[in-house]
Amino acid sequence: MKGHSHRRLYAIYLLLFTTTFTFLFSSCSTKEKKRFVIGVSQCSEDVWREKLNEELRIAALYYNNVKLDIKSANDDVKMQTQQIDAFVNEDVDLLIVAPGQVSISPAIDRAYEKGIPVIIFDRRTRSDKYTAYIGADNRKIGSDMGRFLASAGVSDVVELCGLSSSSPAIERADGFESIANGQNKINLVKKLYADWTEKGAYHVVDSMLSATPPHFTCIFAHNDRMAVGARKACQKHGLDISRIRFCGIDAMPEEGGGMQLISEGKLFASYTYPTRGDEVMQLAMNILTGKKYERENLLASALVTHENASVLLMQYDETVRQQSRLATLRSRVDKAASDFQTQRVYLIILVSFLILLIVACALAVNAYRTKALINRKLKEAVKRQEQLTKEIEDMTQRRLQFFTNVSHELRTPLTLIAGPTEQLLEDPTVKAPHRSMLEMIHRNTHLLLQLVGEILDLRKVQTNKAELVLNRFDLQKALTLWSEDFRTIAIRRKLTITVDTSTVKEEPIIIADRDKISHVFFNLMSNALKYTPKGGSINISLAYTNHTYTIKVSDTGKGVAKEELPRLFERFYQARGAEGGTGIGLSIVKAFVELHKGEVHGESEEGKGLTIVVSLPDSQPGYDPAKDVEKEKPTAEAGLIDDNYVTTSISAxxxxxxxxxxxxxxxxxxxxxxxxxxxxxxxxxxxxxxxxxxxxxxxxxxxxxxxxxxxxxxxxxxxxxxxxxxxxxxxxxxxxxxxxxxxxxxxxxxxxxxxxxxxxxxxxxxxxxxxxxxxxxxxxxxxxxxxxRSMLRSIFSGSTEEKEEEKSLNTLDQTFIGRLREVMQKNMGDSEYSVERLGADVGLSRVQLYRKVKALTGQTPVELLRKARLEKAKKLLLKTERSVAEIAYEVGFTSPSYFNKCFKDEFGMSPGESR
Missing domain, CATH: 3.40.50.2300 (Response regulator)
Structure with a gap:
């Protein structure tokens, strides 16, 4: 019943939880679109381009995932090149460029070649490396203006062109002159070049009028700014500007633009050159989103005269008002969407809280109903656990007894091994290598005896049969003496051992079991030696406070993780990265210290070493001076700690x-x-x-x-x-x-x-x-x-036998052989091609290449390269009519005579005989 109840509750909880988060994600999450960054490089700043930039910004509002970065070069080609390169380095998603001059082409080419879509706007370059073009037909603008002036009875015309290296100036001049050359009514009396600015045009016309000016009745400028500059220059020289017709191109409807100047009578005519930022933005988004688009996009344009300027200005004013209203509506819509989103989040939080509250109530009810059942089951589980614990204890005791019996049994054969081994070592007639093997047997026999002894000691502690044989001795002298037993090992390992007893002011006498304390110390030192790297240090310190001696053994090894420190003294436990051992040593340390009513713990920080701290009382109850017999000091040589046991991690x-x-x-x-x-x-x-x-x-x-x-x-x-x-x-x-x-x-x-x-x-x-x-x-x-190991006899013949041999190799070796063959075939004609270069080409050092090639083919790289050259030469001899000398040089031999010798050594006949 309990299980069914829990399952029903969990099902309800899971359903509510799933419903909550489904609602949460379906309400809150919106499909995120990729955010596009579009870089815009304008060649200059003027009214026409400011209008274009504003239209681009307004058009971008319709796409929530577009960021515009607009920069202007102020008619500086070098600056525009730097701006385009900066956009490329920023990895913009698309680039819109209005080139200042055709010399900007290399920078646009670099962007296009890097994979960035490029839209050329308004002006062209000398390169066809662009994604799409959008702008007016400048030749048509020039020709339409020519036809209009011809129809208006204009005769003598001065043409004021833009920069000679800019595409609009070139194309508008071509269109205008095509009409002027074909119409007898238009006489092109002068052709001037300015820099598209009012100031530049003023200086050019001023210079013309300051010299001997030609007779003219009209100045046709390639934009409205230059037409205004030309008009001011004519005013300066006192010309009757009412008799001169000034024409331009752009016809911007803003304040001070060409359309207003026509309406006021300051300009005779202009040509409306639409900005159409919305169409530019639509083209850009079609490219970015993978939609269909045209590569060449020509914008509609029209002539503006005094007759239609007023109407066009009225239409422009109405357009501005509509755009302002649209921007206001967009702002209100965005605010409403933000308010809606906020309210939706609040609603979701409230619904989630209610659902969680319902779940909590259900859990509380279920907990109350199952409490009695749990208590009843718990009592039954405790009873079963007690029975299981007893069975485990019995099984553990039987296992320990088994290990104890085995350990006792091992001592006899180990003694029989150790005795004869020592006798053989004492025999001077036993020479190397047999002596080294006997020494190995001797060391490992002592190691096994030590492990057997530790198992028996551990068994005594667990069965409460271990007793203290108390001695009264100087602990400071004992530590110093025991430490000396490790000096030889430390010197060989290039370790430093220091003993610090300076804090002990009085004579450090302790009553304890000397043998067990020495065993504790030797186990701690063994552990420290095992994990201290070459060149490290082991520090031993002794302190005395409140009738307690504190011994610290610190090493500079890799340390132990904090979560593993509490288990460090458990039986058979080994920390991560333990280097050999059985996990008994530190367990014996803990058992012997606690037998003395002392304490032991570890302190460590990973990467900075381990410190074992042993605290021992200065006396033990039941000490009898009459039974205090000085025992022979155990040493490393005596077998308490074997050299092999502590040096298993010594570098080879x-x-x-x-x-x-x-x-x-x-x-x-x-x-x-x-x-x-x-x-x-x-x-x-x-x-x-x-x-x-x-x-x-x-x-x-x-x-x-x-x-x-x-x-x-x-x-x-x-x-x-x-x-x-x-x-x-x-x-x-x-x-x-x-x-x-x-x-x-x-x-x-x-x-x-x-x-x-x-x-x-x-x-x-x-x-x-x-x-x-x-x-x-x-x-x-x-x-x-x-x-x-498979030995490839040849890697150049391409025979079936060779292919079968290659199949026996692993994938990496097959790849290596293929690469080696490819590199040799590619460079065999180079007589200076060396083994070092061959190794560099296949990614191996000279030694690695030599040994690997020798292992796989049975030949050296030099032999293999020579064989490749001879194989190719043989094919050339059979298939071509070239001389032997020509073939020798082609395959990389520096001398035809040496080639003849090598060929005969390889194939058993001279090149001539082979042919």
């Missing part, structure tokens, strides 16, 4: 350098890399393999990976369980690197489950040996792997 760099530089190093023997964090295991493997192979060593996967990339060995023997980087990750990275993916890997592990072996093979391992293993089996496995 020194031993590897020793082996690499040894006198018996034979360059003709294959190089085998051994990776294992246990110094003893590396020594054992070295002793097995050194007769047939050159040996290199590494203490973890990271160090081994660096050596493999640097030395490119023939084969790697690697342990699976290692600190820093384990064997599986090492294999995975080795097989993913082009320089090393061909190297076979044998994994060694104590794990023998099928899924664990599958994991090893899944990383790319070539073989898997389970510890313990036979040395002869390892040698046979290495020999088989080295002999079974």
């Amino acid at each position: 760099k020194e031993s590897a350098e020793r082996i690499t530089n040894a006198e018996d190093f034979d360059h003709d023997r294959p190089l085998v890399l051994i990776i294992d964090d246990n110094e003893g295991m590396r020594s054992y493997l070295h002793s097995i393999l050194k007769q047939k192979y050159n040996i290199s060593e590494a203490a973890n996967g990271k160090e081994g990976l660096e050596k493999a990339r640097r030395e490119v060995p023939k084969l790697v023997v690697c342990d699976v369980m290692m600190p820093v980087m384990d064997g599986l990750e090492f294999t995975r990275q080795l097989k993913a690197d082009t320089a090393t993916c061909h190297i076979p890997v044998i994994l060694l592990t104590a794990r023998s489950l099928t899924e664990q072996r599958e994991e090893g093979y899944g990383t790319g391992a070539d073989s898997y040996l389970t510890k313990p293993f036979s040395g002869s089996v390892l040698l046979a496995r290495i020999d088989n792997l080295l002999r079974s």
Whole structure:
């Protein structure tokens, strides 16, 4: 019943929760559109362009996802080039450009080539690299103005053009002159050039009138500003401006624009040149949203005279009023939408709160109804738990008893191993390498005896059979003396050990079990030595306050995470990144300290080391001076702490350098890399393999990976369980690197489950040996792997046999062979092409290239390159009529005689005989 009730409640809760958030997201979320940034580069600033900019801004209001960035170059080509380049660097989505001059083309080309859509507006460039053009037909404007003046009876005309390098000036002049040259009524008496500004036009006309001016009755300027400047220049020289007709182009309806000047009689005619910012913006959005658009877009234009200027001005005023009303309406709509959105959010919050309140009430009711049922079930669960706890305790005791019995049984064979080993070591006739193997047996026997002893000590503590044998001794002298036992190991590891007892003012006498305290200290030092890196330090301090001695052992290792500190002293617990060990040592420390009614805890910060703090009372009840017998001081040499036990993480760099530089190093023997964090295991493997192979060593996967990339060995023997980087990750990275993916890997592990072996093979391992293993089996496995590596006899013939050989390689090696073939074929004609350049082209160093090519093909890169050249030469001899010397030079040989010798050595006949 309880289960059904809970399921019903959870179903109700889930339904309400889903409804709430469905409503929330359906109400609040709106489909976000991509936000577009459009850059606008105007060539200058004038009334016409200000109107265009305002129309662009108004048109952008209809698109909520458009941001306009408008810049003006003030008729400066260099400035406009910089502005366009800046837009390109900002990665705008689209660029609208009104070119000042045709010389701006390179900057527009750069934007177009980078993939930014470009709209050319108003003026053109000399390049066709643009997405679309929109503007008026300037040639038509020029020709229409010519026809109008001809019909108006104008005879002698001065043409005032814009900048000679700008497209509107060129096109308007072409259109006007096409009419003037064909009409006898129009006489083009002078052609002047200005810079599109009123001031520039004034100076040009002023200069003309200051000299010997021609007779003219009309000045046709290419824009209204220049027409006004020309009129002012004529006024300055006292000409009767009522008899001169001034014409322009633009006819802007704003205050001071051409349309108003025509209405006032200051200009004779102009040509309305519409801005149409709305059409420009529509074209831009069609391009950005992938809609259909025309590449060439010509805007309608019309002649403006005194007869239609007033009507056009009235239409403009009405348009301005309508735009103002539209802007006001848009503002009101935006405010209404904002208010609606705010109210909707408030409504959603209120509905969500009500739904959550209903759910909370339902949960409260359900909790009240199920309380009695839970209490009843809880009592039954407590009863079952008590029974289960008893069963677990019984099972734990049986397991501990089993381990105790096994430990006792192990002592006899270990003693029988240790005794004869020591006798053999004392025999001077035993020489290397047998002596080194005996020393390895001796060290590991002591290690096993120590582990057995710790298990028995732990068992005694758990069964409350451990007793204190009390001694009265000087704790300061004892710590100093015990620390000296680690000096030899510390010197070899380049570690610093310091003992600080300066805070203890009185004679530091303590009543405790000397043997157990020494065991505590030696375990703490073993742990510190294991995790302190080369060049680090171990600090030991002793303090005395309130009848309590405090011993601190600090290292400069990697430390322990804060969440793991409380479990540091649990039996068999190992923190993340633990380097070997069983997890018994610190448990023994805690047990012996608590046996003395003391306390122990750890302090650590990751990356800065670990400090173990031991607090011991200065005396123990029941001390009998008559039973206080001085025991022989245990030392590291006596076996309490074995050198091998604390140095399992020592780097193999020194031993590897020793082996690499040894006198018996034979360059003709294959190089085998051994990776294992246990110094003893590396020594054992070295002793097995050194007769047939050159040996290199590494203490973890990271160090081994660096050596493999640097030395490119023939084969790697690697342990699976290692600190820093384990064997599986090492294999995975080795097989993913082009320089090393061909190297076979044998994994060694104590794990023998099928899924664990599958994991090893899944990383790319070539073989898997389970510890313990036979040395002869390892040698046979290495020999088989080295002999079974596929050797490509040729990578140039393209034969079926060669393709089958390539298929036997892994994907990376196949890619490498393909790349090598491609690079050699491409550069074989270069007689200066070297192995160094070949390595650079395929992404490997000279050493890596040599060893990888040798491993895959059995040939050196030099031999392979020469063979490629000879293969190509043979084909040329059979298929072309060129001379032998020409072919020799074409395939990269510097001398025909040397080519003849190499060809004959390769194919058994001279080039002439082959042809």
